[in-house]
Amino acid sequence: MSVEVAGDVFDHHAGWVDKLGGETLTPYQGGDHLAMTFREPVGVVAAILPWNAPFLLFAQKIAPALATGCTVVLKPSEYCTFSVLRMVELLVEAGVPAGVLNVVTGPGDPTGERLITHPDVDKVSFTGSRAVGGRIVEASASTMKRVSLELGGKSPAVVFEDAADVGLAAATTIGAVTLGLSGQACVANTRALVHRSVYDEFIAAAQGVAGMVSYGDPFDPAVMSAPLINGKQLDRVLGYIEKGTAEGARLVTGGERLDGDYANGNFVAPTIFADVDNSSTLAQEEIFGPVLAVVPFDDEEEAVAMANDTEYGLGASVFSANGARSFRMARRLRAGTVCINGFQIEPHLPFGGFKQSGLGREGGRSSIEAYTELKTVLMPLGDEMM
Numbered sequence: 001m002s003v004e005v006a007g008d009v010f011d012h013h014a015g016w017v018d019k020l021g022g023e024t025l026t027p028y029q030g031g032d033h034l035a036m037t038f039r040e041p042v043g044v045v046a047a048i049l050p051w052n053a054p055f056l057l058f059a060q061k062i063a064p065a066l067a068t069g070c071t072v073v074l075k076p077s078e079y080c081t082f083s084v085l086r087m088v089e090l091l092v093e094a095g096v097p098a099g100v101l102n103v104v105t106g107p108g109d110p111t112g113e114r115l116i117t118h119p120d121v122d123k124v125s126f127t128g129s130r131a132v133g134g135r136i137v138e139a140s141a142s143t144m145k146r147v148s149l150e151l152g153g154k155s156p157a158v159v160f161e162d163a164a165d166v167g168l169a170a171a172t173t174i175g176a177v178t179l180g181l182s183g184q185a186c187v188a189n190t191r192a193l194v195h196r197s198v199y200d201e202f203i204a205a206a207q208g209v210a211g212m213v214s215y216g217d218p219f220d221p222a223v224m225s226a227p228l229i230n231g232k233q234l235d236r237v238l239g240y241i242e243k244g245t246a247e248g249a250r251l252v253t254g255g256e257r258l259d260g261d262y263a264n265g266n267f268v269a270p271t272i273f274a275d276v277d278n279s280s281t282l283a284q285e286e287i288f289g290p291v292l293a294v295v296p297f298d299d300e301e302e303a304v305a306m307a308n309d310t311e312y313g314l315g316a317s318v319f320s321a322n323g324a325r326s327f328r329m330a331r332r333l334r335a336g337t338v339c340i341n342g343f344q345i346e347p348h349l350p351f352g353g354f355k356q357s358g359l360g361r362e363g364g365r366s367s368i369e370a371y372t373e374l375k376t377v378l379m380p381l382g383d384e385m386m
């Protein structure tokens with residue numbers, strides 16, 4: 001799926017190539033003047049990628065950078081290099097001129113550090129953790145680099161008592177946290193805020209779906225999910241599970257490594273914690289694994305307050321059959337993307353975070369603007385000036 005969406009991202013941004021333009025404006029002080037704006041490439045872009053969705057994230061940076069005429073030095077994650085190198089090979093085969101798209105491989109320090117501090121880099125476009133995002137902002141100060149950051153999240157799914165199908169809301173939520181990437185997805189709704197009157201129904205349905213997730217050969221279409229990327233991530237996820245239990249949350253299902261055929265892999269069973277305190281570590285910190293925290297609420301005001309009570313603001317979903325309530329919630333939630341009665345992303349819509357989930361947006365016009373500088377040109381038209 002990620003490969004198909006990556007194709008859509010290239011399709012969409014290719015359409016901007018002949019539509020980049022500025023404006024011709026009426027001069028404020030009157031007189032015979034030309035006043036115009038132009039969009040120009042921002043320059044040399046350092047694009048730095050995480051490991052979790054290499055095709056899609058590659059496309060989200062490279063398509064708008066090439067469409068706007070920038071040159072790129074790309075650094076894939078040290079945990080996920082080969083698929084990005086293959087994408088670059090394909091672009092070269094497709095005719096991208098030598099020197100336009102360049103790749104350096106290596107770890108964050110020194111390879112990434114060299115890029116984010118290099119005086120010839122004009123813009124850093126980064127997707128990854130909040131900690132490294134903060135370091136990039138810091139490093140940009142000395143040369144005033146343009147910076148775009150797509151960072152982490154602790155996105156809420158808010159499920160009201162009037163949801164048309166509580167079971168479907170539960171399946172959508174736990175599905176995003178456990179299927180495919182095993183919760184290693186920035187925008188997955190890893191906090192479910194559920195109205196107390198449908199709380200038990202939601203948990204039972206989510207538990208049912210969690211029990212169906214299958215693992216195995218990633219090339220087998222029947223396989224539904226994946227291992228965690230490495231042993232470090234496995235330890236991190238298991239550490240959060242331990243902490244959740246210590247903080248008093250109720251473990252409904254999962255909470256351990258898979259055993260049997262999977263005992264030697266980095267697999268964690270789909271995990272659901274109920275009765276989670278919204279201020280606890282489990283509800284506040286990004287885990288990046290198959291762990292859902294379920295928190296009950298009693299009314300809309302409380303749901304809004306809890307949903308927004310996080311340092312993150314990447315995504316949110318609202319499940320309600322009441323259109324006015326859904327839209328009211330969409331306006332009140334402090335998140336870059338709000339999905340009503342579902343969960344999806346689109347290649348041409350702005351994507352990014354409020355608060356500490358990022359800076360700027362990727363996708364469509366917002367990407368194009370982020371990879372360009374706006375130049376104003378003024379010229380008097382009187383002969384005496386010539």
Ligand code: NAD
Nearest residue numbers: 049050051076077107108112113128129132150151152186
């Ligand atoms: P990470 O921040 O550890 O690493 C991301 C990239 O930054 C890697 O290429 C790494 O080598 C590089 N890096 C590390 N230190 C650096 C430094 N000092 N200077 C320059 N580069 C440096 O993130 P990760 O663990 O690879 O990915 C997981 C994180 O990515 C999660 O927090 C997740 O939420 C986030 N993410 C966000 C989005 C989004 O669109 N908002 C999408 C996917 C992943």
